Amino acid sequence: MTVTHASSPAASTSGESHERLIGVVHVGLGPIGRQVLAFLAGRGSYRSIGAVDIDPQLIGRTLNQVTDGANGDAVVVGSVGELPAAGPGAVAIHCAGSSLEKVAGTFAELMRAGYHVVSTCEELSDPRSTQGELAAQLDRVAAENGVVLLGTGVNPGYSMDYLPVVLAASQRAVHGVAVHRVQDAGLRRLPLQRKVGAGLTVEEFGERVAQGTIRHVGLPESARLVDRALGLGCTEFTETIDPVIAQARVPLGDSAVDTGHVLGIDQLVVARRNGVEVIRLHLQMAVGLPDPRDVITIDGDPGLETVIRGLHGDSATAAVVVNSLGRVRVAPPGLRTADEIPASPLNF
Amino acid sequence: MTVTHASSPAASTSGESHERLIGVVHVGLGPIGRQVLAFLAGRGSYRSIGAVDIDPQLIGRTLNQVTDGANGDAVVVGSVGELPAAGPGAVAIHCAGSSLEKVAGTFAELMRAGYHVVSTCEELSDPRSTQGELAAQLDRVAAENGVVLLGTGVNPGYSMDYLPVVLAASQRAVHGVAVHRVQDAGLRRLPLQRKVGAGLTVEEFGERVAQGTIRHVGLPESARLVDRALGLGCTEFTETIDPVIAQARVPLGDSAVDTGHVLGIDQLVVARRNGVEVIRLHLQMAVGLPDPRDVITIDGDPGLETVIRGLHGDSATAAVVVNSLGRVRVAPPGLRTADEIPASPLNF
Numbered sequence: 188m189t190v191t192h193a194s195s196p197a198a199s200t201s202g203e204s205h206e207r208l209i210g211v212v213h214v215g216l217g218p219i220g221r222q223v224l225a226f227l228a229g230r231g232s233y234r235s236i237g238a239v240d241i242d243p244q245l246i247g248r249t250l251n252q253v254t255d256g257a258n259g260d261a262v263v264v265g266s267v268g269e270l271p272a273a274g275p276g277a278v279a280i281h282c283a284g285s286s287l288e289k290v291a292g293t294f295a296e297l298m299r300a301g302y303h304v305v306s307t308c309e310e311l312s313d314p315r316s317t318q319g320e321l322a323a324q325l326d327r328v329a330a331e332n333g334v335v336l337l338g339t340g341v342n343p344g345y346s347m348d349y350l351p352v353v354l355a356a357s358q359r360a361v362h363g364v365a366v367h368r369v370q371d372a373g374l375r376r377l378p379l380q381r382k383v384g385a386g387l388t389v390e391e392f393g394e395r396v397a398q399g400t401i402r403h404v405g406l407p408e409s410a411r412l413v414d415r416a417l418g419l420g421c422t423e424f425t426e427t428i429d430p431v432i433a434q435a436r437v438p439l440g441d442s443a444v445d446t447g448h449v450l451g452i453d454q455l456v457v458a459r460r461n462g463v464e465v466i467r468l469h470l471q472m473a474v475g476l477p478d479p480r481d482v483i484t485i486d487g488d489p490g491l492e493t494v495i496r497g498l499h500g501d502s503a504t505a506a507v508v509v510n511s512l513g514r515v516r517v518a519p520p521g522l523r524t525a526d527e528i529p530a531s532p533l534n535f
Numbered sequence: 536m537t538v539t540h541a542s543s544p545a546a547s548t549s550g551e552s553h554e555r556l557i558g559v560v561h562v563g564l565g566p567i568g569r570q571v572l573a574f575l576a577g578r579g580s581y582r583s584i585g586a587v588d589i590d591p592q593l594i595g596r597t598l599n600q601v602t603d604g605a606n607g608d609a610v611v612v613g614s615v616g617e618l619p620a621a622g623p624g625a626v627a628i629h630c631a632g633s634s635l636e637k638v639a640g641t642f643a644e645l646m647r648a649g650y651h652v653v654s655t656c657e658e659l660s661d662p663r664s665t666q667g668e669l670a671a672q673l674d675r676v677a678a679e680n681g682v683v684l685l686g687t688g689v690n691p692g693y694s695m696d697y698l699p700v701v702l703a704a705s706q707r708a709v710h711g712v713a714v715h716r717v718q719d720a721g722l723r724r725l726p727l728q729r730k731v732g733a734g735l736t737v738e739e740f741g742e743r744v745a746q747g748t749i750r751h752v753g754l755p756e757s758a759r760l761v762d763r764a765l766g767l768g769c770t771e772f773t774e775t776i777d778p779v780i781a782q783a784r785v786p787l788g789d790s791a792v793d794t795g796h797v798l799g800i801d802q803l804v805v806a807r808r809n810g811v812e813v814i815r816l817h818l819q820m821a822v823g824l825p826d827p828r829d830v831i832t833i834d835g836d837p838g839l840e841t842v843i844r845g846l847h848g849d850s851a852t853a854a855v856v857v858n859s860l861g862r863v864r865v866a867p868p869g870l871r872t873a874d875e876i877p878a879s880p881l882n883f
Contacts, residue, residue, distance in 0.1 A: 497839030
């Protein structure tokens with residue numbers, strides 16, 4: 188009853204060859220930048236040829252000294268101008284800042300030096316809709332220098348924007364999109380736990396939200412990317428940030444968060460068309476949240492629900508960045524967004 | 536405690552304009568071809584300018600007469616040579632046959648006439664690995680004529696190959712991929728129920744499998760696409776086809792499938808590297824299967840599991856085809872595979 192076809196491997200048909208390794212420079216050696224380094228060390232096609240950081244304790248050290256010894260002897264410098272010349276197809280991986288306005292000059296300098304730029308800058312994920320003039324300038328610099336500029340990461344760049352767009356391709360029509368992302372901040376790095384306000388009082392949390400220091404950057408950008416890619420025509424985008432409050436004492440590292448204190452953020456972006464809700468992006472990042480997951484619901488014809496378990500923030504951001512490198516190098520020059528570039532590794 | 540940012544819609548920043556509608560011709564007006572027509576009728580950017588079918592009852596009729604009246608007055612012709620001239624960016628949607636060898640001539644004729652070609656031909660989904668010489672010829676014809684040739688659909692083309700590759704982008708490393716797709720053939724069109732052998736005796740099923748008339752075409756292609764895109768280095772691909780047998784009488788339309796008879800197929804492709812299983816694509820299409828779903832498991836670092844409910848075969852195939860059109864028109868000319876072209880609608 189069983190028919191078996193066995194077959195030998197196909198002859199190599201890939202257009203890729205390994206005549207040379209692609210040079211990579213690293214701008215920003217914080218937690219994500221170091222994860223990117225670690226991930227790249229396991230890939231055969233790339234070689235880290237330089238790095239920049241502002242930390243005086245890192246400048247002058249080799250990447251091997253900064254990491255666990257698998258990234259070579261390139262020396263960390265203090266400015267982009269000191270980086271080595273970009274060889275053909277060289278890429279700069281930028282993990283240093285969320286504000287596009289603050290890092291745009293660095294992007295331009297890297298692109299003029301001949302580097303493609305892939306950045307985790309959240310505001311770069313859909314800059315055309317939020318910072319049009321700056322986006323147009325960066326697009327021009329990229330095109331003039333024949334390189335690609337891409338903002339990506341797991342969120343924004345993948346879980347709450349790219350994946351819903353990819354899943355919408357199975358639909359005859361899309362009426363709305365909802366994404367609910369739940370992350371247990373207790374499993375994440377300490378800076379993130381601070382960023383989401385873990386351990387604060389509700390009053391302190393409110394002050395920091397008002398100051399703008401507690402906020403996941405990029406959620407409105409994700410909503411705009413989904414809106415634009417799917418042609419949903421939203422006319423109003425609203426963002427709210429509330430605390431997740433401990434109902435009982437919750438352990439955190441060597442300490443704990445007391446009852447009534449803050450565990451993290453509950454952030455919501457709703458996009459409406461003529462007053463009707465069309466897109467709902469709901470992000471919860473808090474210590475001790477059960478069942479971390481991403482639920483992507485497409486209200487469409489026929490509609491679809493996807494539940495993903497395993498999209499861990501820091502690790503997935505570094506992975507999405509590294510796995511985009513192959514596609515970035517073959518994309519048309521210019522400012523690109525995640526929906527334009529398949530988040531599919533080229534031979535991994 | 537709540538901070539609200541409201542914002543007005545961004546100025547239109549899309550590079551797309553609607554100065555003209557894109558012409559589409561339809562080759563094959565079977566169940567899938569007609570669904571594609573129905574889906575396209577709801578989209579503003581395209582216009583159906585011609586159609587080909589071999590059915591004498593269709594030839595000479597207008598598309599409006601063939602469908603429900605929303606596809607215009609183009610007349611169905613009997614051969615590709617009678618189609619109208621392809622305007623700029625025109626696309627031929629081909630839904631007529633699974634065997635690449637049989638339809639390659641039609642593809643070449645369409646491309647020489649200036650059409651991009653998007654086809655549901657299952658063997659076109661990863662032809663380089665299985666039919667290398669023919670694939671190279673078609674690639675040349677596409678490149679010479681400045682058009683794209685793409686094989687896609689929901690399976691192969693999306694659920695068991697493209698989506699796992701997209702999901703793998705979140706991983707530091709991938710060790711293996713498993714996809715389990717469960718489809719209730721009772722909800723599908725009659726030709727599909729026949730194709731999977733619903734109602735046959737186990738003996739009849741075995742005969743038809745041996746003859747090659749019962750088989751979902753494209754599963755090995757999906758495995759090869761995943762292997763290639765993720766660089767998994769598989770060296771052996773094995774396909775088995777078994778019946779799903781009714782344990783009790785199961786209703787089917789006006790009739791039923793008796794106990795002990797066949798409800799459908801259970802098809803499995805396993806790809807191994809040095810004898811070790813790396814890829815497992817398991818497809819069950821049978822009448823009455825409970826909980827239709829796609830489960831995609833990435834064995835990686837850190838690993839991931841995705842459960843999707845709602846990827847219905849016929850409808851999703853037509854949707855994936857229609858939603859690929861925008862991307863096909865901006866992709867580099869040549870033979871392309873689904874992993875190279877984002878399955879993301881361009882403004883839907």
